Amino acid sequence: MIVKDVVCPFCGCLCDDIEVEVEGNRVVAVANACELGATKLTGERRMKNPILRDGDAWKDISYDEAIRYASDMLLSAERPLLYGWSGTHGEAQCVGVHMAELVRGVIDNTSSVCHGPSILAIQEVGHPGCTLGVVKNRADLVIYWGSNPIDAHPRHLSRYTYYADGFFLENAFRDRKVIVVDIRKTETANVADEFMQIQPGGDYAVLSALRAIVRGRAESIPQTVAGVTREQLIRVANLCKEAKFGAVYFGLGLTMTQGKYKNIRNAIELVTELNRHTKFTISAMRGHYNVYGSNEVNTWMTGYPFGIDFSRGIAFYNPGETTAVDILARKECDAALIVGSDPAAHFPRRCLEHLADIPVVQLDPYPNATTAFCNVQIPVAVTGIDAEGTAYRMDGVPIRTRKIFSTEYPSDEEVLSRMYALMQEDG
Amino acid sequence: MSELLIRNACVIDPLRGINAEVMDIAIRDGVIVENVGGSAEVIDAHGALTLPGGIDSHTHICGTKVNFGRYMSPEDMRAGRTPRRGHMHSTSGYSVPTTYGNSYRYSAMGYTTLLEGAMAPLEARHTHEEFLYTPLQDTMANTLFDGNWAIMEAIRDGDTKRVAAIIAWTLQAVKGFGVKLTNPGGTEAWQWGKNVSCIRDPVPYFEVTPAEIIRSIVEANELLGLPHSVHLHCNNLGMPGNYTCTLGSLGLIPDLNPKRQTLYATHVQFHAYGGSDWKDFCSKSEPIVRFVNMRPQIVIDMGQVMFGRTTTMTADGPMEFNLYRLHHEKWSNHDVELETGSGIIPVVYRRKNLVNSVMWAIGLELALLMESPWQCMLTTDNPNGAPFVRYPEIIALLMSKRYRDAEFATIHPDTGSRVPLPAIERELDWYEIAVMTRAGQARALGIQDLGKGYLGPGAEADVAIYPIRIDEVDPAVDYQKVIEAFSQTEYTIKRGRVVSRRGECLVDGSNATLWVRPNVSDDYDMGRDPDFIEKFDRYYTVRMRNYPVQEEYLNRDRCIETEAGI
Ligand code: SF4
Ligand SMILES: [Zn+2]
Ligand SMILES: [Zn+2]
Numbered sequence: 001m002i003v004k005d006v007v008c009p010f011c012g013c014l015c016d017d018i019e020v021e022v023e024g025n026r027v028v029a030v031a032n033a034c035e036l037g038a039t040k041l042t043g044e045r046r047m048k049n050p051i052l053r054d055g056d057a058w059k060d061i062s063y064d065e066a067i068r069y070a071s072d073m074l075l076s077a078e079r080p081l082l083y084g085w086s087g088t089h090g091e092a093q094c095v096g097v098h099m100a101e102l103v104r105g106v107i108d109n110t111s112s113v114c115h116g117p118s119i120l121a122i123q124e125v126g127h128p129g130c131t132l133g134v135v136k137n138r139a140d141l142v143i144y145w146g147s148n149p150i151d152a153h154p155r156h157l158s159r160y161t162y163y164a165d166g167f168f169l170e171n172a173f174r175d176r177k178v179i180v181v182d183i184r185k186t187e188t189a190n191v192a193d194e195f196m197q198i199q200p201g202g203d204y205a206v207l208s209a210l211r212a213i214v215r216g217r218a219e220s221i222p223q224t225v226a227g228v229t230r231e232q233l234i235r236v237a238n239l240c241k242e243a244k245f246g247a248v249y250f251g252l253g254l255t256m257t258q259g260k261y262k263n264i265r266n267a268i269e270l271v272t273e274l275n276r277h278t279k280f281t282i283s284a285m286r287g288h289y290n291v292y293g294s295n296e297v298n299t300w301m302t303g304y305p306f307g308i309d310f311s312r313g314i315a316f317y318n319p320g321e322t323t324a325v326d327i328l329a330r331k332e333c334d335a336a337l338i339v340g341s342d343p344a345a346h347f348p349r350r351c352l353e354h355l356a357d358i359p360v361v362q363l364d365p366y367p368n369a370t371t372a373f374c375n376v377q378i379p380v381a382v383t384g385i386d387a388e389g390t391a392y393r394m395d396g397v398p399i400r401t402r403k404i405f406s407t408e409y410p411s412d413e414e415v416l417s418r419m420y421a422l423m424q425e426d427g
Numbered sequence: 428m429s430e431l432l433i434r435n436a437c438v439i440d441p442l443r444g445i446n447a448e449v450m451d452i453a454i455r456d457g458v459i460v461e462n463v464g465g466s467a468e469v470i471d472a473h474g475a476l477t478l479p480g481g482i483d484s485h486t487h488i489c490g491t492k493v494n495f496g497r498y499m500s501p502e503d504m505r506a507g508r509t510p511r512r513g514h515m516h517s518t519s520g521y522s523v524p525t526t527y528g529n530s531y532r533y534s535a536m537g538y539t540t541l542l543e544g545a546m547a548p549l550e551a552r553h554t555h556e557e558f559l560y561t562p563l564q565d566t567m568a569n570t571l572f573d574g575n576w577a578i579m580e581a582i583r584d585g586d587t588k589r590v591a592a593i594i595a596w597t598l599q600a601v602k603g604f605g606v607k608l609t610n611p612g613g614t615e616a617w618q619w620g621k622n623v624s625c626i627r628d629p630v631p632y633f634e635v636t637p638a639e640i641i642r643s644i645v646e647a648n649e650l651l652g653l654p655h656s657v658h659l660h661c662n663n664l665g666m667p668g669n670y671t672c673t674l675g676s677l678g679l680i681p682d683l684n685p686k687r688q689t690l691y692a693t694h695v696q697f698h699a700y701g702g703s704d705w706k707d708f709c710s711k712s713e714p715i716v717r718f719v720n721m722r723p724q725i726v727i728d729m730g731q732v733m734f735g736r737t738t739t740m741t742a743d744g745p746m747e748f749n750l751y752r753l754h755h756e757k758w759s760n761h762d763v764e765l766e767t768g769s770g771i772i773p774v775v776y777r778r779k780n781l782v783n784s785v786m787w788a789i790g791l792e793l794a795l796l797m798e799s800p801w802q803c804m805l806t807t808d809n810p811n812g813a814p815f816v817r818y819p820e821i822i823a824l825l826m827s828k829r830y831r832d833a834e835f836a837t838i839h840p841d842t843g844s845r846v847p848l849p850a851i852e853r854e855l856d857w858y859e860i861a862v863m864t865r866a867g868q869a870r871a872l873g874i875q876d877l878g879k880g881y882l883g884p885g886a887e888a889d890v891a892i893y894p895i896r897i898d899e900v901d902p903a904v905d906y907q908k909v910i911e912a913f914s915q916t917e918y919t920i921k922r923g924r925v926v927s928r929r930g931e932c933l934v935d936g937s938n939a940t941l942w943v944r945p946n947v948s949d950d951y952d953m954g955r956d957p958d959f960i961e962k963f964d965r966y967y968t969v970r971m972r973n974y975p976v977q978e979e980y981l982n983r984d985r986c987i988e989t990e991a992g993i
Contacts, residue, residue, distance in 0.1 A: 005970045016973045090556065101511050122499050126757035126772070131549065133764025133968040134618060160968060167576075167966050168632070244619065272758060275748065279620035281762070299497045300489075300526045300557050303504030303519030313510030315519050317501055390556060396491055396761070398552040399973055 007401040008037040009087075009384030012286035012394035013153050013160070022405050027385075034154035046365045046409075047379035066378045067415060070337060070361040071422040073375075077335035077359075079311065080105035083324045086291035087340030088363075089389025089401065092412035093297040096339065097308075099420050104310045106333065109294035110287075110341050111306045112323040117255050118284045119295070119305050120319060121264035128271055130247075130281045131395045132160040137167040138279075141243035143179045145267065146203065146253025147285045150187040156285070161247070162191070177243075179236060181206070182253060196236060201258040202226020206233070207266040213237035214273050241277045248282040255284070286394035288341070289384075293392035328354045338362040339412060344369035363412055380412050387411035430455050430467035431923055433890065436477035437897060439858055441866035442881035446858050447897060449474060454888040457923035461884050470925075472892050475917055478861050479880050480539025480889030482868040485658070485693050485728050486809040487740055488529045489543050489557030489566070491550040492761060492769040496523040496738045496810075499759055500773060503738060515932050522737040522773075522810040526560040530936065532816055534563040534927040537891025537916040540879055542872065543568040544658070544693065544808070545609060545742045547763040549969065551601035555940065555980035562936025563919075563926050565879075565985075567872075569658050570603030571742055571767040572644060574615035576966070577959060579633040582643045588951065588993045591647035595945040595991060596953035598653075600975040602942040604987075605655035605872070606648050609742035610662050611640040614768045622745035625662050625672040626679070637662050642679050645690060649683045651945040652989040654873030656684065656726075658691045661698045664746045670711035673698040674718055682724035687873050692719075694730025694808035696790035708782055709845035712792035720798050726871045727797075728804035731790035731821050732783065733813035734838075736775045741811065744768035765966055776813075781845075784838040786812075788846040794825055795853045800862040804871065818864075819913035825855040826902035826909055857897050874941065877987070888923040891916050939983035945991040 006018040020041055021029035030038040050066035051058040061069075074080050082100045085093050086109055093109075100107035111119065135142065142161045149156040157163055157178075166172040180192040181203075189195040198206050202225070209225045212218070214237050221230050240246055248271060254263050267282060274280035286292045295305035302308045304317035307324075320326060324343070327333050328351035335358055344352055345368065352373065361376045371377055381387035384401035386409060392398050431454040438450050453463040487493050497504060497520060506521035507528065518528030533541065541561070546554045546568040558566040572578055572594060581589040594606060612623045612630040619631055626638040641659065648657045661676045663669040673695070680690040692698075701711040719725050739750060744760050747770025751758035754774055762768040776783040790812065797803040805822070809815040824831050828851075835842070835849060843849055855863075869880020878887040895912035902909045919927035926934050953959045963971045978984060 005972045007973065016970050094560070098516070101517055119498075122759075123501055124757065126499055126759040127495075128758065128760040130618075130760070130762035130768075131764045131968070133549075133966065134762045136968060137764060137966055138618060165965060275620060279618065281760075295498065296494055296553070300494050300560060302517070303497055303525050303528075304501060305498055310511075310517065313517065314508040315504070315517050317504070390552065392553075396495075396553070397549060397969060398556065399969060400552065400977055400979070402973075 003402065003404050005402070006404060007384055007391065007399050008033055008041065009289045009382065009391070009401055010037045010040040011153050011289055012292060013156055014289055014391055014393040014399055015155055015159060016399055020404055025405050025407055027404065036154060041385065043385065044366055047367055047377060050376060050378045053375045063378070063410065066376050067418050068422065069376050071419045071426065073335045073359050073361060074099065074103045074105070074337060075423055075426055077103065079333045080335045080337065081324060081327055081333040082107045082337045083343060084339040084341030085109040085294040086288035088412040089290065089383040089387070089391060090293045090297050091389045092339065092416050093294050094301060095413060095416040095420050097298060097301040099416065099423065100308070101310050102423055104313065106309045106322055106327055107298070108308070108324040109298065109306050110291055111295055112319065113325060113346060114252060114287055115255055115284050116306060116319055116323070117261035118264045120261040121268060125265055125268050127268065128275060128281055129283045129395065131397055132393070135247040135281070136160050136164045138245040139247045140169065140175055141177050141179070141239060141246040143181065143246065143248045144188055145181040145248055145250040146257070147249055147251025148182070148186040148188050149285065152251070152287065153285055177239065179239065194236065196228055196232060199227035203254055203257060203263045204259040204266055207263065207270055209233050210237050211270045211273055214241060214270065214277070240274055240280070243278055246274065246278065246280040249285050250282065251285045283395060290391040292394055292396065293390065296392050325351055334358050336360045338370055340364070342368040342370050344373055363415055365409070378415055379409060380415055381407060381409040383412065389413065428456055429923060430463040431470065432463050432467045433470045433472055433477065433892070435474050436472040436892065437474050438477045438882060439861040440479060440882045441858060441862045442869065442875055443883050452882055452890065454923045457888050459882055459884055459886045459888050470918060474896050476857065476893045476895050476897050476912070478537065478891050479865045479882050480891050480919070480921065481537045482540040482865045482872070482880060483538055483806065483815065484542050484804050484868040484872050485544045485806045486541055486815060487544055488541060489526065489561060490546055490554035492740045492771055493523060494553070494557065495759055495761065496740050496771050497525065499757060499771065500738060503773070513931065514935055522814045526557050530561045530563045531932050534919050534932055535915050535930040536818065536913065537893065537919050538564060539889035539919065539921050540565045542604065545607055546570050546601070546603060547767050548597050548601045548603070549763050549766055551603065552976050552980060555602060555976055558938065558940055559980065559982055562938050563921060563932060565939045565941060567604035567941040569605045569607035570598060570601060571607050571609060573608045573611045573742065574767045576765045577962065579615070579630065579635050579640070582635045582639050583633060587643050587646050588650065590643050591650040591991065591993050592947055592951035592953050594647055595651055595947050595951070599944040602940065602976045602981065604942050605653065605658050606644060607658045608641065608644060609660040609767065610664065610746065612637040613662055613745055614742060617745040617768055618762050623662055626675050638679055641676060645680060649689070650993055651991045653943055653945065654987055656688050656691050658693060660693050660741065660743060664697045664743055665750065667700050667702040667704050667708045669698055669700050670715055673715060677718060677722070677725055680724055687870060688726040689724040691871055692725060692727045694806065694811065695727040695793055696730040696732065696786060696812065699789050699793065705782060708785060710785055710789045710792060710847060712789050712796060713847060716793060716796040719802060726802050726804065727793065728806040729790045729794050730806060730808040731812050732776050732786040733807065733817040733820065734776050734778050734783065734787065735813065736773070737810045737813055738771065738773050739811045740769065740771040742767050742769045744770040746770065747772055750774070764968065778838045781839040781841055784842040785845050787838065788842060788848040791824055791831065792846065792848050792851065794855070794863070795851045800855070800859040801867045801870065803863060804868050805863040819910045822860050822913050823902070823906040823909040826860065827906040828852060828854055829903060830906040854903050877941070888920060890920040892918040937982060939985045940981045941985045941987060943987045943989060945989045947991045947993050951993045
């Protein structure tokens with residue numbers, strides 16, 4: 001059977017034009033997706049049933065037992081952490097918020113270790129953005145800054161920017177210029193019309209120089225700024241001002257390097273400044289397919305996009321204090337529920353040492369690095385493959401993922417709802 | 428079967444012409460009936476003011492831009508926090524509360540039905556997701572068509588039936604309720620960083636004017652037989668001298684519908700400005716009101732401004748950028764492909780600021796000068812003019828000349844020479860307030876046939892009982908008591924259940940979403956139109972099959988079917 005218009009549950013591009021061929025409970029062919037998407041859709045070996053750590057071994061347990069374990073763990077904890085969420089659908093994230101509220105825990109998502117600083121910058125200066133289709137149809141200039149889409153968001157260029165058909169561009173590929181700004185010559189830089197190579201840590205200075213030139217103060221710029229020549233800076237600033245519609249897409253290369261949220265703030269202010277001359281937008285290249293959805297859900301439910309602490313009854317937000325990495329590093333939390341992410345693959349060692357000391361339950365279809373830290377792991381259906389639900393694309397467009405085939409696995413939402421119901425009874 | 432009897436209610440029910448009669452209200456299974464049995468649960472209202480549940484016909488509570496207002500404003504979230512308690516989840520936010528915050532606070536004020544004023548079709552799913560977490564009110568969404576490419580092309584071709592067909596397809600796809608135009612043409616121009624100055628200014632590339640968009644969509648709206656009229660946010664919002672543009676826009680509207688208005692003009696306060704710049708800025712409420720008084724085909728809402736901090740958010744992207752250039756706080760913008768856009772900035776309206784003082788006066792003038800309260804709804808364009816929790820103060824200002832004078836003495840001293848407000852003696856009465864906050868809103872939205880906005884047999888049992896006896900309180904003098912009474916009901920009843928008692932919400936709630944499906948002939952089904960499909964595939968970044976909002980996003984699904992004349 002062929003299923004059309006499938007939504008790829010891998011990266012923030014959330015491509016919804018995938019075709020898959022299904023035989024029984026297996027995807028045998030994938031069309032339109034990139035490598036990353038195709039691999040995700042064809043799937044790895046899934047865990048068969050919930051497992052409980054028993055000394056050095058694993059014991060199979062039932063879903064009822066596993067859910068009971070998790071609910072008891074959360075209810076008896078003094079400072080539980082509910083972390084992850086970017087790899088699951090919005091409906092499950094909503095249940096997660098209710099659970100965190102009930103046990104007065106901390107709920108945090110993976111943006112606290114990726115685009116958290118971008119969000120802090122937006123909270124200071126705002127965000128001039130747009131949906132991806134606006135860029136596709138209008139932009140004659142696209143800038144990738146500290147992001148390498150060919151690697152991380154492979155179809156971003158073909159679906160939304162460089163190679164995409166645009167209503168207002170006669171020959172999109174010819175009429176659209178792409179500038180790459182990075183500290184090394186990436187694959188994306190190889191296809192760009194202009195590459196601006198910055199010395200590591202120099203983003204802030206380069207952004208400031210561009211702002212000064214846009215404001216008409218080119219004369220104040222030295223011969224080189226962080227390795228970029230004055231001539232190139234002026235050329236790039238002019239390309240921006242002369243564009244009819246410009247779009248900046250930044251990645252962790254800007255967010256997570258020296259300067260962090262100040263870089264993003266500076267970049268947003270450059271774009272705001274450019275809007276006095278022409279039309280310009282800026283957006284983050286959000287990674288995990290539904291990480292933006294976890295920000296959206298948390299925001300309408302609690303007021304804040306990540307790092308929410310319910311220990312006072314009210315929702316309290318203070319990134320750096322109420323975020324997962326900090327709570328683990330301070331050895332504060334005494335139980336953790338992990339959903340839709342793999343913190344053991346990304347967190348600093350100090351955090352993992354503490355994770356090893358406390359009870360941990362994970363909801364994930366596959367064994368992963370975090371499995372080694374779990375007391376219980378509960379396999380669930382994969383949203384976008386054998387479960388459906390809402391995901392938010394990197395530009396905020398919500399899409400309902402399709403179910404390609406059915407399995408016996410319960411969805412994240414089902415497992416969490418049962419947990420929450422038990423917790424309400426006992427809590 | 429569940430039965431409830433409200434005894435000794437002092438009822439004002441304008442849709443039935445009832446003005447302050449003490450009576451009983453019988454309720455069975457969520458509907459008002461003639462009488463109930465002896466075993467019904469009884470609430471004694473002790474003569475307290477009892478009104479149909481409040482209806483807000485223009486507010487911003489759910490969806491992409493509202494949530495972005497929260498996302499970018501932790502300072503606003505901190506300004507209003509309540510913990511989880513009983514059936515109430517924790518809430519955050521003052522001007523843009525979380526969904527539960529909106530729902531509980533509206534419920535405490537007696538509101539049972541809310542219309543989200545601006546939903547971008549592409550992002551409709553988000554609005555509906557937030558509706559699911561706004562449990563104590565029935566909800567509906569005005570759908571944005573101001574910069575819709577397919578519609579502008581149909582208008583250019585002079586094909587009004589096609590315009591109607593596109594609206595019909597979109598409304599059923601996104602589960603929308605009404606047709607909203609925000610700065611028609613301007614939101615498309617803004618995707619190039621441009622704007623349209625008024626109704627005769629053509630939209631770049633599409634070469635249609637706002638006047639053509641307004642006229643054609645108004646006609647299409649009536650062809651489809653939609654319950655609500657076109658809902659218009661005029662061009663040129665917030666600019667000195669814009670009242671002429673507003674009059675020009677309102678002048679385009681024929682009288683096409685015997686049951687209700689043909690145009691709902693929203694937040695008219697922001698469109699009633701005289702002067703040529705900020706220096707000679709002044710009120711032009713009088714010419715606007717004179718014009719609307721003579722035209723029953725138009726209903727307006729106030730868009731009242733109240734002093735203090737709030738967040739402005741609208742689909743009107745270019746206006747928000749202009750506002751940003753004045754205020755220099757943070758600015759967000761979000762353009763939506765092929766459809767519309769939005770902008771957000773936080774603002775503070777200050778008493779000591781002359782422009783803000785004039786704005787405050789204009790909103791009140793509109794309500795006080797309009798002859799018929801059925802033509803002027805009480806709103807703040809929440810949260811643009813002020814958060815909705817300020818409604819009780821607005822009610823009191825409209826009911827008390829003394830309160831207005833006391834407030835007037837505290838605002839910018841030059842205001843008096845620029846506004847007619849100090850000379851207006853009129854004080855609205857309880858009946859008129861009931862019209863402007865529920866009965867008139869139900870009629871303007873075209874939902875009285877669904878049992879909304881009145882308390883007669885067959886109506887939905889949405890009732891608000893306020894802790895005030897109107898035979899004992901003179902609102903002209905005791906305006907503080909009026910504010911207190913409208914801030915918190917004694918009981919708010921939704922579909923026959925007490926959902927809120929003295930500010931405490933008692934149930935988890937179960938709202939309904941009202942949306943419209945116009946039935947059109949096969950020839951006008953855009954889902955089969957090759958040209959529509961081809962353009963959709965080429966220029967949207969979402970597949971046409973993934974665009975419609977599924978039934979999973981509707982809690983209680985209340986689909987209104989209309990028989991379209993195409
Ligand atoms: S670009 Fe991202 S969403 Fe699209 S197919 Fe590749 S992994 Fe999936
Ligand atoms: Zn508006
Ligand atoms: Zn509005």
